[in-house]
Amino acid sequence: MTSVLPIxxxxxxTITNTPSGLSERNVNSLALFTTDTPSNAEAFGVYISPxxxxxxxxxNSDTAAMANAIFAQTPNIRTGTGRLVIIPLVASxxxxxxxxxTADISANVTALKAISDGDIRVTIDGVNYDLTxxxxxxxxxxxxxxxxxxxxLVNGTVTATATTIKITSKKVGDDADVTIAxxxxxxxxxxxxxxxLNASAATATSGADASGETILEAIARMGGTVSFxxxxxxxxxxxDVVEAVSDGIQSQDRIFLHHFASTTDIAGIATTLQxxxxxxxxxxxxxxxxxxxxxxxxxxxxxxxSVNFSGSNTSQTLNLKQLTTITPxxxxxxxxxxxxxxxxxxxxxxxxGVPSIYSTGGNDFFDNIYAxxxxxxxxxxAGFNFLRQTNTKVPQTEAGMNGLKNAYAQVCxxxxxxxxxxxxxxxxxxxxxxxxIFKQNILDRGYYIYSLPITEQSAVEREARKAPLVQIAIKxxxxxxxxxxxxxxxx
Numbered sequence: 001m002t003s004v005l006p007i008x009x010x011x012x013x014t015i016t017n018t019p020s021g022l023s024e025r026n027v028n029s030l031a032l033f034t035t036d037t038p039s040n041a042e043a044f045g046v047y048i049s050p051x052x053x054x055x056x057x058x059x060n061s062d063t064a065a066m067a068n069a070i071f072a073q074t075p076n077i078r079t080g081t082g083r084l085v086i087i088p089l090v091a092s093x094x095x096x097x098x099x100x101x102t103a104d105i106s107a108n109v110t111a112l113k114a115i116s117d118g119d120i121r122v123t124i125d126g127v128n129y130d131l132t133x134x135x136x137x138x139x140x141x142x143x144x145x146x147x148x149x150x151x152x153l154v155n156g157t158v159t160a161t162a163t164t165i166k167i168t169s170k171k172v173g174d175d176a177d178v179t180i181a182x183x184x185x186x187x188x189x190x191x192x193x194x195x196x197l198n199a200s201a202a203t204a205t206s207g208a209d210a211s212g213e214t215i216l217e218a219i220a221r222m223g224g225t226v227s228f229x230x231x232x233x234x235x236x237x238x239x240d241v242v243e244a245v246s247d248g249i250q251s252q253d254r255i256f257l258h259h260f261a262s263t264t265d266i267a268g269i270a271t272t273l274q275x276x277x278x279x280x281x282x283x284x285x286x287x288x289x290x291x292x293x294x295x296x297x298x299x300x301x302x303x304x305x306s307v308n309f310s311g312s313n314t315s316q317t318l319n320l321k322q323l324t325t326i327t328p329x330x331x332x333x334x335x336x337x338x339x340x341x342x343x344x345x346x347x348x349x350x351x352x353g354v355p356s357i358y359s360t361g362g363n364d365f366f367d368n369i370y371a372x373x374x375x376x377x378x379x380x381x382a383g384f385n386f387l388r389q390t391n392t393k394v395p396q397t398e399a400g401m402n403g404l405k406n407a408y409a410q411v412c413x414x415x416x417x418x419x420x421x422x423x424x425x426x427x428x429x430x431x432x433x434x435x436x437i438f439k440q441n442i443l444d445r446g447y448y449i450y451s452l453p454i455t456e457q458s459a460v461e462r463e464a465r466k467a468p469l470v471q472i473a474i475k476x477x478x479x480x481x482x483x484x485x486x487x488x489x490x491x
């Protein structure tokens with residue numbers, strides 16, 4: 001019998017697979033930390049539609065309302081292949097607002113309806129608002145009277161029942177309070193008297209601070225379990241807590257969006273965050289009230305975290321973008337508009353009837369911080385996967401370094417395509433490598449990648465099998481937000 005020898009004596013074939021790499025972190029994974037309790041007992045849930053949220057949290061919950069605002073935007077987080085991660089907070093209770101409620105003044109309505117020049121001082125959170133020329137002559141009841149007061153009181157919410165009027169602060173915490181009193185040296189009809197608003201019999205209640213698990217504690221608890229980059233919450237927090245969250249987020253690869261409803265927050269907490277350099281916190285002002293401001297924040301987040309950075313010409317600026325489900329804030333004067341720019345607080349306004357986000361640059365622009373995070377995630381993944389996806393090794397040679405830098409260059413090219421990066425002149429005095437090559441690459445490509453030659457690497461780093469430092473210069477594409485025009489006309 002003839003012996004049959006295997007062909008492997010001559011040709012020996014081994015099939016190997018390329019090792020798997022990491023998936024890139026999704027910058028459009030948005031986390032909502034909520035005080036609401038879901039119908040299930042899970043520590044978190046991942047959602048791609050508002051109906052899924054309503055099913056577990058109830059259609060009347062804050063969480064469902066925020067989800068509706070997020071997914072209603074076009075584009076929204078799903079456009080960027082994102083998802084909504086909802087994380088219930090542990091025993092967290094929102095801070096509350098201060099308020100003042102009149103005694104039963106239903107018997108005073110007739111007297112109030114006769115007043116066309118009413119005066120009253122309303123003190124909200126320590127700030128005096130001297131209201132004058134309050135005209136109630138077209139009012140029928142306390143609800144109408146409350147509306148007249150509301151029209152002159154931006155930083156308080158004025159509501160009425162059949163017997164009382166209530167004024168609530170638009171800030172929260174134990175420093176939030178409201179009082180009403182006679183206007184000192186008022187020249188009109190004093191509304192503080194017993195026959196009118198009866199200020200001396202009014203009941204004032206101070207606000208209370210938030211309690212339970214904080215946002216930072218919840219991030220520490222869940223950050224290693226589920227991935228997210230954007231952070232929002234329905235938890236109303238006093239200024240000190242907001243500042244603490246902002247400080248904590250600044251050291252993380254995340255972006256924190258928070259809402260405010262009082263115009264005093266422009267020069268207050270928003271300016272504090274801006275002066276602290278907390279660019280990863282985006283302050284949003286919407287003066288209709290805290291609940292309305294919270295929904296503005298949710299809609300803003302849905303529109304903001306929507307860029308698919310793998311596409312062509314997909315980068316965006318939020319400036320002048322319209323939000324579905326949100327009406328423009330009617331209380332933004334030119335003075336407040338200018339102050340918001342300095343403080344870096346974003347608004348939703350109407351430009352001659354056109355609803356638009358006003359994206360300010362006082363605390364850098366949202367799209368800069370957002371794109372920076374997306375680029376960081378992409379570079380981390382590209383570098384890791386280049387080193388991971390080899391069955392042999394990446395040699396510690398210039399050829400090996402060129403391969404690593406090429407992986408980084410592919411990321412830069414992707415962000416050139418999506419218009420986050422663009423060719424242009426380098427205006428900074430700081431360069432590295434050969435200055436001429438540096439500037440030419442920025443002018444031609446919009447980026448420059450450099451590493452120290454292997455031959456100049458220290459022995460310690462070489463023995464540790466560490467690559468020489470890779471430096472990448474990037475020219476941001478920027479965005480045009482406004483324009484000045486001079487038209488010369490000749491007859």
